Amino acid sequence: MNALGHHSLVDLHGCDEAALKDTAAIRLALLDAVRRAGGTIVTDTFHTFSPYGVSGVVVIAESHVTIHTWPEHGYAAVDVFSCGVTLDHRLIAAHVKTALAAASFSLQSHPRGALPPVAAARAS
Amino acid sequence: MNALGHHSLVDLHGCDEAALKDTAAIRLALLDAVRRAGGTIVTDTFHTFSPYGVSGVVVIAESHVTIHTWPEHGYAAVDVFSCGVTLDHRLIAAHVKTALAAASFSLQSHPRGALPPVAAARAS
Numbered sequence: 001m002n003a004l005g006h007h008s009l010v011d012l013h014g015c016d017e018a019a020l021k022d023t024a025a026i027r028l029a030l031l032d033a034v035r036r037a038g039g040t041i042v043t044d045t046f047h048t049f050s051p052y053g054v055s056g057v058v059v060i061a062e063s064h065v066t067i068h069t070w071p072e073h074g075y076a077a078v079d080v081f082s083c084g085v086t087l088d089h090r091l092i093a094a095h096v097k098t099a100l101a102a103a104s105f106s107l108q109s110h111p112r113g114a115l116p117p118v119a120a121a122r123a124s
Numbered sequence: 125m126n127a128l129g130h131h132s133l134v135d136l137h138g139c140d141e142a143a144l145k146d147t148a149a150i151r152l153a154l155l156d157a158v159r160r161a162g163g164t165i166v167t168d169t170f171h172t173f174s175p176y177g178v179s180g181v182v183v184i185a186e187s188h189v190t191i192h193t194w195p196e197h198g199y200a201a202v203d204v205f206s207c208g209v210t211l212d213h214r215l216i217a218a219h220v221k222t223a224l225a226a227a228s229f230s231l232q233s234h235p236r237g238a239l240p241p242v243a244a245a246r247a248s
Contacts (some may be wrong), residue, residue, distance in 0.1 A: 004194050005201055007133065009244070011240060025165070045167055045183055045227050057181045057188060059169060064179065069188050075237045077129055079203070112135060113199045120163075 004113030005063060007088040010078040020071035023048045027056055029099035030116025034058055034065055037088040062087050076100055128237030129187060132213040136203040138227025144195035147172045150181055153223035158182055158189055161212040186211050200224055
């Protein structure tokens with residue numbers, strides 16, 4: 001491991017429009033996903049935007065999970081950022097995919113804070 | 125424009141260690157950066173981790189800005205995610221770079237929620 005953080009950019013297309021507008025259900029799904037994936041929840045904040053759309057952030061001891069939804073386009077963007085290797089990013093993506101009845105999702109992984117070899121050895 | 129959101133992954137290296145531990149100053153710098161960049165702040169939450177390290181999230185009407193710091197490695201990860209094209213991502217990155225006295229920063233841009241041409245025309 002030569003990076004301090006791991007960041008997954010998850011894009012979900014073809015989601016159920018009503019599910020993308022349901023702030024309370026999205027919050028419960030995301031919190032449940034984080035717990036199942038091994039995350040430690042510090043706090044969360046969710047907002048419903050006018051005329052529609054949800055933004056949510058879960059701050060976790062490992063870093064953060066966020067979601068933004070565009071009901072009119074059947075689209076949701078989820079980010080999972082964690083330090084360490086314990087948090088299961090794919091489990092979170094799969095759980096949210098089910099909750100939003102998404103037709104498809106893509107997950108791009110990005111290492112964050114790559115260390116030079118000596119520092120990486122100290123950090124491991 | 126054929127994407128619903130724009131996401132910048134900003135990595136700051138060679139930061140001042142004390143600055144990376146100063147939760148209150150980091151919060152003020154991030155809120156100030158968002159306002160200068162044209163963002164509309166909805167809420168924010170910042171946490172200091174033991175033994176050190178700061179996690180902060182600013183929920184904005186345009187989506188979110190987050191920061192995570194690793195003082196022991198002189199590193200901070202900043203994310204700027206916005207819909208629309210008004211928020212100046214580079215201004216936020218530059219402002220945080222100054223606040224943390226970073227030696228260098230990199231910024232990777234990722235479109236989020238790419239639309240097929242017909243939907244893109246409707247969304248524009």
